[in-house]
Amino acid sequence: MNLTITDVRLTPILVADPPLLNTQGVHQPYTPRLIVEVVTADGITGVGETYGDTKYLELARPFAEKLIDRQVSDLNGLFTTADEVAVDQSRVFGQVDVGGLRGVQTADKLRLSVVSGFEVACLDALGKALGLPVHALLGGKVRDAVEYSAYLFYKWADHPEGVACEKDDWGAAVDPAGVVEQARLFKERYGFTSFKLKGGVFPPDEEIAAVRALAEAFPGHPLRLDPNGAWSVETSLKVAAELGNVLEYLEDPALGTPAMAEVSARMKGAARSASDKGGGGRRAGVPLATNMCVTTFGEIKEAFTKDAVQVVLSDHHYWGGLRNTRQLAAICRTFGVAVSMHSNTHLGISLAAMTHVASTVPDLHHACDSHYPWQSEDVLTERLTFEGGKVAVCDAPGLGVELDRDKLRFLHQRWLDDDGSLRERDDEAAMRVADPGWVTPAVPRW
Amino acid sequence: MNLTITDVRLTPILVADPPLLNTQGVHQPYTPRLIVEVVTADGITGVGETYGDTKYLELARPFAEKLIDRQVSDLNGLFTTADEVAVDQSRVFGQVDVGGLRGVQTADKLRLSVVSGFEVACLDALGKALGLPVHALLGGKVRDAVEYSAYLFYKWADHPEGVACEKDDWGAAVDPAGVVEQARLFKERYGFTSFKLKGGVFPPDEEIAAVRALAEAFPGHPLRLDPNGAWSVETSLKVAAELGNVLEYLEDPALGTPAMAEVSARMKGAARSASDKGGGGRRAGVPLATNMCVTTFGEIKEAFTKDAVQVVLSDHHYWGGLRNTRQLAAICRTFGVAVSMHSNTHLGISLAAMTHVASTVPDLHHACDSHYPWQSEDVLTERLTFEGGKVAVCDAPGLGVELDRDKLRFLHQRWLDDDGSLRERDDEAAMRVADPGWVTPAVPRW
Numbered sequence: 078m079n080l081t082i083t084d085v086r087l088t089p090i091l092v093a094d095p096p097l098l099n100t101q102g103v104h105q106p107y108t109p110r111l112i113v114e115v116v117t118a119d120g121i122t123g124v125g126e127t128y129g130d131t132k133y134l135e136l137a138r139p140f141a142e143k144l145i146d147r148q149v150s151d152l153n154g155l156f157t158t159a160d161e162v163a164v165d166q167s168r169v170f171g172q173v174d175v176g177g178l179r180g181v182q183t184a185d186k187l188r189l190s191v192v193s194g195f196e197v198a199c200l201d202a203l204g205k206a207l208g209l210p211v212h213a214l215l216g217g218k219v220r221d222a223v224e225y226s227a228y229l230f231y232k233w234a235d236h237p238e239g240v241a242c243e244k245d246d247w248g249a250a251v252d253p254a255g256v257v258e259q260a261r262l263f264k265e266r267y268g269f270t271s272f273k274l275k276g277g278v279f280p281p282d283e284e285i286a287a288v289r290a291l292a293e294a295f296p297g298h299p300l301r302l303d304p305n306g307a308w309s310v311e312t313s314l315k316v317a318a319e320l321g322n323v324l325e326y327l328e329d330p331a332l333g334t335p336a337m338a339e340v341s342a343r344m345k346g347a348a349r350s351a352s353d354k355g356g357g358g359r360r361a362g363v364p365l366a367t368n369m370c371v372t373t374f375g376e377i378k379e380a381f382t383k384d385a386v387q388v389v390l391s392d393h394h395y396w397g398g399l400r401n402t403r404q405l406a407a408i409c410r411t412f413g414v415a416v417s418m419h420s421n422t423h424l425g426i427s428l429a430a431m432t433h434v435a436s437t438v439p440d441l442h443h444a445c446d447s448h449y450p451w452q453s454e455d456v457l458t459e460r461l462t463f464e465g466g467k468v469a470v471c472d473a474p475g476l477g478v479e480l481d482r483d484k485l486r487f488l489h490q491r492w493l494d495d496d497g498s499l500r501e502r503d504d505e506a507a508m509r510v511a512d513p514g515w516v517t518p519a520v521p522r523w
Numbered sequence: 524m525n526l527t528i529t530d531v532r533l534t535p536i537l538v539a540d541p542p543l544l545n546t547q548g549v550h551q552p553y554t555p556r557l558i559v560e561v562v563t564a565d566g567i568t569g570v571g572e573t574y575g576d577t578k579y580l581e582l583a584r585p586f587a588e589k590l591i592d593r594q595v596s597d598l599n600g601l602f603t604t605a606d607e608v609a610v611d612q613s614r615v616f617g618q619v620d621v622g623g624l625r626g627v628q629t630a631d632k633l634r635l636s637v638v639s640g641f642e643v644a645c646l647d648a649l650g651k652a653l654g655l656p657v658h659a660l661l662g663g664k665v666r667d668a669v670e671y672s673a674y675l676f677y678k679w680a681d682h683p684e685g686v687a688c689e690k691d692d693w694g695a696a697v698d699p700a701g702v703v704e705q706a707r708l709f710k711e712r713y714g715f716t717s718f719k720l721k722g723g724v725f726p727p728d729e730e731i732a733a734v735r736a737l738a739e740a741f742p743g744h745p746l747r748l749d750p751n752g753a754w755s756v757e758t759s760l761k762v763a764a765e766l767g768n769v770l771e772y773l774e775d776p777a778l779g780t781p782a783m784a785e786v787s788a789r790m791k792g793a794a795r796s797a798s799d800k801g802g803g804g805r806r807a808g809v810p811l812a813t814n815m816c817v818t819t820f821g822e823i824k825e826a827f828t829k830d831a832v833q834v835v836l837s838d839h840h841y842w843g844g845l846r847n848t849r850q851l852a853a854i855c856r857t858f859g860v861a862v863s864m865h866s867n868t869h870l871g872i873s874l875a876a877m878t879h880v881a882s883t884v885p886d887l888h889h890a891c892d893s894h895y896p897w898q899s900e901d902v903l904t905e906r907l908t909f910e911g912g913k914v915a916v917c918d919a920p921g922l923g924v925e926l927d928r929d930k931l932r933f934l935h936q937r938w939l940d941d942d943g944s945l946r947e948r949d950d951e952a953a954m955r956v957a958d959p960g961w962v963t964p965a966v967p968r969w
Contacts, residue, residue, distance in 0.1 A: 078654060150655060151663035153883055207653050208524060209596060216846060217597035374857045382828060400662060404853035411820045411854055437599055 078206060079118035080149045085141040085195075086114040089129045090488035091499055092454045093243035094422055097230040100277030100307040101517045102508030106242030107499045108422050109492065111137060112456055112485060115198040117149050123202025124480050126426035127194030127394050129492075130501045132168040136191045139163075144195065149202045152400060155195055159188040180372030180395075189373075189397035196398030197430045197476070204475035211433040211476050215399060218436035222467035226271040226301070226444040227263035228420065228451070229256055229291075231278045237511040243453060252283070253290035260291055263450065267463035270298055271325065271444045277304030281312055281523050285319050292323040299325035299444070306332030306369055309521035313340045317363045318347075325443065326364040326388050332520050334370045338385035341365050366390055366443075368419035374405075381412045388443060390419035394427070399434040406438045418445035422502075425449070425457040428468065429476040432461075436470040456485045524652060525564035526595045531587040531641075532560040535575045536934035537945055538900045539689035540868055543676040546723030546753040547963045548954030552688030553945045554868050555938065557583060558902055558931060561644040563595050569648025570926055572872040573640030573840050575938075576947045578614040582637045585609075595645045595652070598846060605634040626818030626841075635819075635843035642844030643876045643922070650921035657879040657922050661845060664882035668913035672717040672747070672890040673709035674866065674897070675702055675737075677724045683957040689899060698729070699736035706737055709896065713909035716744055717771065717890045723750030727758055727969050731765050738769040745771035745890070752778030752815055755967035759786045763809045764793075771889065772810040772834050778966050780816045784831035787811050812836055812889075814865035820851075827858045834889060836865035840873070845880040852884045864891035868948075871895070871903040874914065875922040878907075882916040902931045 091107035098104075109129030116122050127133060140162050147154060164184035180186075200211045212218040234249040236242040250259045256274060263269050272291055276284040281304075288302050302320065306329045313330035317340070320327070331340055344362025366388035371380045372395055380386055389409050393402045402418075409416040416438065418431055428449045435445055444466065458481045461468055471477030492500065508515040537553035544550075555575030562568050573579060586608050593600060610630035626632075646657045658664040680695040682688040696705045702720060709715050718737055722730040727750075734748050748766065752775045759776035763786070766773070777786055790808025812834035817826045818841055826832055835855050839848045848864075855862040862884065864877055874895045881891055890912065904927040907914055917923030938946065954961040 148659075148663065150659045153662040153665050153885065157665060157885070207655075209653075213594075213596045216599040217594065219599050219603060374853075377857050378859070404850060407820075407850035408854050408857055411823050413824070439599065439603070 080203065080206060081118040082115055082144050082147050082149050083118045084116035085144050086116070087134070087137050087141055088112040088114070088485055088489050089134055089492045090456070090485065091491040091495060092424065092452060092488055095245040095247060095451055096233040096236045097275070097451065098232055098278045099275055099504060100305045100522060102504035102515065103233070103511070104422070104504060105499055105502060105507040106236045106240055107491065108502050109500050110424060111194060112426070113137070113194040113198045114480070115144070115149060115195065115202050117202055117206060119206065121202050121205045123149065123198040123200065123205065123475060124426050124478065125194040125196065125198030125201065126424055128190055132187060133191055135168070136162055136164065136187060137194070140191055140195065149199045149206070152196060152199060155192050155199070156397070159192045162188065164188065180369045181376065183373065186373050186395055189401070190395045193394045193396070193398040196400065197426070200399060201475040208474050210472050210474060211399070211430070212436050212470060215403060215434060215437045218470050219439050220436055220470070222469045223432045223435040224444040224467050225269065225447045225463060226273050226299070226466070227260060227267070227269035228446055228448055229259050229263065229272055229274045231256070231275065240510060245453065253287040256287040257290050257294045260295065267450060267466060269463070269466035271300070271466070272298060273301040273303060273446060276302050277307035277522065281308065281316050285316060288320050288323060301325055301328055301366070303328035305329055306520055307518070307522040309523065310336050310339050312521065312523050314343055317344055321363050324363045326366040328366040328390070329369045330365070332369065334376065334380045334383060334385045337365055337367065337370050337380070338383040341385055364388055364415070366417070368392060377408060381414060386414065388415040388417060390417050390446065392419040392421065393430060393434060394421065399430060402434050403437065410440055415442055417441060417443035420446040420448045422448045422452065424452060425455045425461045425478055426476065428461050429471065429478045432468045432470055433476065454484070454488065456488065457481055526649065526652060527564045528561055528590050528593050528595050529564050530562035531590050532562070533580070533583055533587055534558040534560070534931055534935050535580055535938045536902070536931065537937040537941060538870065538898060538934055541691040541693060541897055542679040542682045543721070543897065544678055544724045545721055545950060546751045546968060548950035548961065549679070549957070550868070550950060551945055551948060551953040552682045552686055553937065554948050555946050556870060557640060558872070559583070559640040559644045560926070561590070561595060561641065561648050563648055563652060565652065567648050567651045569595065569644040569646065569651065569921060570872050570924065571640040571642065571644030571647065572870055574636055578633060579637055581614070582608055582610065582633060583640070586637055586641065590641065595648045598642060598645060601638050601642055601645070602843070605638045608634065610634065626815045627822065629819065632819050632841055635847070636841045639840045639842070639844040642846065643872070646845060647921040654920050656918050656920060657845070657876070658882050658916060661849060661880060661883045664916050665885050666882050666916070668915045669878045669881040670890040670913050671715065671893045671909060672719050672745070672912070673706060673713070673715035674892055674894055675705050675709065675718055675720045677702070677721065686956060691899065699733040702733040703736050703740045706741065713896060713912060715909070715912035717746070717912070718744060719747040719749060719892060722748045723753035723968065727754065727762050731762060734766055734769060747771055747774055747812070749774035751775055752966055753964070753968040755969065756782055756785050756789070758967065758969050760789055763790055767809050770809050772812040774812040774836070775815045776811070778815065780822065780826045780829060780831045783811055783813065783816050783826070784829040787831055810834055810861070812863070814838060823854060827860060832860065834861040834863060836863050836892065838865040838867065839876060839880060840867065845876060848880050849883065856886055861888055863887060863889035866892040866894045868894045868898065870898055871901045871907045871924055872922065874907050875917065875924045878914045878916055879922065900930070900934065902934065903927055
């Protein structure tokens, strides 16, 4: 068995994305992803997936060169090797992270976002070489299926007229009835039993009404609302007070650790005071979740010390891979903070990776997020499926997925054919196509 | 390849131990250890080692039974399985941990101490089955050799007269000159370049004198002093002030997180005040290290929030194995706390395990502790060696060690022949042989 890496292939692609709305704008009709393939001397190929914007691609290319002749099992070495790749500082400072609302943008985080694609590819190759599923390389699954939640979006029926795009069959959702109808479809198609609504799109009262409509239509189903930091502390507290009895958690109502800590502290204060007045049974506010103020190891200390968040939503892409995700979970466990998983637009490779790592985290008590149902295109020979809202953990060697080279070529050709305008995910620019005067609203928006 | 566990063998042994002194008493002439062997369906045997006192053995036996038919790769499952083993509460509460000064004693910690022996055995077997060294199963080494420090002890030349024992050739060390002579031997025999003195044995002034003598004899060599929590806060501060310029760190001067936090805070306060008065260059006190107040994940939050310690000395035995040690290292890194390794009496299997995991921790900036040079007996066909104070990381499959069955049988026979008096490590009882009136001193002793 020869585990030496002899080839690394990077394939940027553009995949269809429906017109999903968020506080910054709307998803473009196509979004960039990067497919990573690592090939060993024995001819085994492992696949990974990460962000495909140019800034990631710029780092991935020199990084890939450094991996040749290294061992595919040398996962710790990926980080030291990544540190040797220079990051163009113009990619780090002064640039709004327009696409994914992915939190702070640092050189280290860019590196980790690139490393994660390679780490997953190495784990896939290593698993195939050893005859072990990826979860076994992470110490073994503790559950046979991983639960996901339906990721509801306000959306238009179609991308703006005249824009090249793939048509989706989800219809529009711009009011409570539309959101409930979308949730029904999600439940019908995939069996999801918990729902997350991407908010920050309409004034808070409309989104409160949408969550209330969901609560009425799906009693007992865990619900979440995520305005991506669009609200002030006061608005956050108001929404929390109004939806406190139906929300599993409130995700990033306000932007940044100090604001989140204030929301958290004032909710606890209010609950204490209510309890002093005899309102005993009331819980201490709505738990706050984040994938925006805790997105790097460097942000944990302040947030945990201030009790700013009660749930961290990990994204293995920017945390640096599956092993780092497990480390994050251990840190959360140690500090009494819950952990679950965030999702940005992703394909089946990443869903498989998420499922493997999630299957190994003992105290995963919230269903994970996934955009996967929104992605009609994929690079796999066979799509992953949700049954009862769950993805079964695969016991085949590696990730248990197979690359479809025709599909990969087709999506890569789309990337090649693009004039550059879609190679950077830019929800603000996409919104301007429909609304020429649009600029990403200042925060807090409400 | 069949990774199913088909047999587990537990062999309690008694190994020779010199008359090393600590604040509770003296090491017994023989100390119990437990050797764990895990055998797979393919006939591959992995070895591990942990504490051998009866309370560990009592847990290890039912645990071993539960592992039959499980996969040797199912390392996460070891913890859930261990949770199913009942712990006799009389082993947990009201019992002083007389032997190892190993910190708090909880049911979970007892379980983790047992799990660690099995985890290492499973990693050894898995590595052998896959053709990978244990460090590769942990993501790969980031260094080729691991640095250890000389572990100096006050000691008698011999165990008390009339006690059956093996003779050692280290001589006595009961004053500064004896300690320096012992350090010279350590350096000559193993090349160690840093020194730790086990303190808490003599009044602080004598131990301060010993450390000063070491600093004079070995200028520029990192020095540590560890009185195992025997001092008051005031005494800790006094020693820190007197040795501040020569100590790499001070280990557990006072007992428990509140006392350590007070020492830490008052040192910082004094440094700030000195700096306000123009004493600019002075560092903010001596870093405090611990293997007593942070010995479980449950103790981390309080200690880190209070900045009670600046270095955590992990012991993979009671943290639950090599993978948990890596998680601890990640937590420490995240909170700006340094990590290194503690040692209790151990044999070559554990030294190999420590070396594998230490080789994978990127930010290991302090030499690890090891009792190994004190152990003249081992269960391996070939002893591990220190060169220049370092142990080379082995790239052979598994741990890279081989069990010597004759030696194992001999040491097990000693355990069988014992009337029970040595099967529990009890430094207090061992001291009473020389000093019939001895009781472990109340803390703080000075």
